[in-house]
Amino acid sequence: MSTFETLKIRQRAIRHDFPQDFGLRIHRAISWLGRAEQETDDPDAAFLFYWIAFNAAYAAEQESFDLSERDVFRDYFQKLSEFDADNRIYNAVWTKFTGPIRVFLGNRYVFSPFWKFHNGVPGYEDWQDRFNAAQTRFTHAVSNNDTVTILSMLFDRLYVLRNQTIHGGATWNSSVNRAQLRDATAILADLVPVFINLMMDHASEDWGKPFYPVVEG
Template sequence: MTGQTTFVTLKEKQRAIRAGFPQTMGLRVHRAISWIGRAEACGEDHDARFIFLWIAFNAAYADEREFLSAPVPERDAFRDFFGRLTALDAERRIYKAVWQRFSGPVRLLLENRYVFNPFWQHHNGIAGCEDWEDRFRLSARTFARAFQDGDSVRVLSLVFDRLYVLRNQLVHGGATWNSAVNRAQVRDGAAILGFLMPIFVDLMMDHPQEDWGQPFYPVVS
């Protein structure tokens, strides 16, 4: 798929090839695309756009089997998903997308302390987090090194570490809708998910026979 990947292009592709999708994968992709479409309809409502895109991410990656058998920490589940995606990304579409946006929302998000978990741990008085500023600088260097090495899994993991903090702020009521004090990270987070999620889903549709896991709450008649 060339050019900007949007809800329309994803939906057209899905309709053309979905007959060959395994049932569980078809449901996963159908759900993710629906939430990408809802996110695109949000306009400048960055809070809503971020939340809808995060739902799309959950629909794409979450494997019910892992949570039922031996619960896996969410960040570990993220890395597993990123590993599968990047192994199939022969054209390095994910890496190129991050590179194109690096000087914009990606860099700005990584420079924002308000989506860095150790900052909040220190702010909340948790012992052992007094060195959050050193960790913040180390995280920036780690990202730069991973980016230089073309390590897409590590790059995505570092970016989604920040996005996960933002997700918690919004979903757990730690922010006010359309608040002036957190506009930058919400705007940048929504922009990052907005260009990554369509690529993730498109790659999944290119490889429908991969084991993408069991989606939560399957359709039961």
């Protein structure tokens, strides 16, 4: 049975207890996860569909628009981590994906300041120093088993890859970024279902109002 089917069966069994906004959020996330699983031969498409599933799960209308995407990610991961009594996120990060995450975070081509410098944005001439500092921060997070920091750094890089793809900054099926795209897709395929399951375990929590609610009429 696929991950999508497993999640869908669980969702159908307990959705009568879901608050309306939460039910819509989970329904959307699972639907896109199912679509992603169909793209077994196209990692570009799979990555985008997994990202949409993740976006459906975490994104909410913000009372304060001062929060950066990085802040929103960290708040979401902090909340999930607090609910993760069985260490499901921890086990995925520290057991299954330690190597791929380390390689991904060591890749300058998914480091935002690198591209800002090469695009001529002032103030990013020190991108290499920033990159080195991020590597040091990652090493400290590994030493301290700081899953929230690792996830925040990881998804910051995944967000760069997402932007490259969505905004036409990469070629479809390009040989240039195959390894990082395969790793990114595998990581999302494993982590997003864990996130969705944890959210369903705590459906009564305030996960925020989803963007674009269903409007009748």
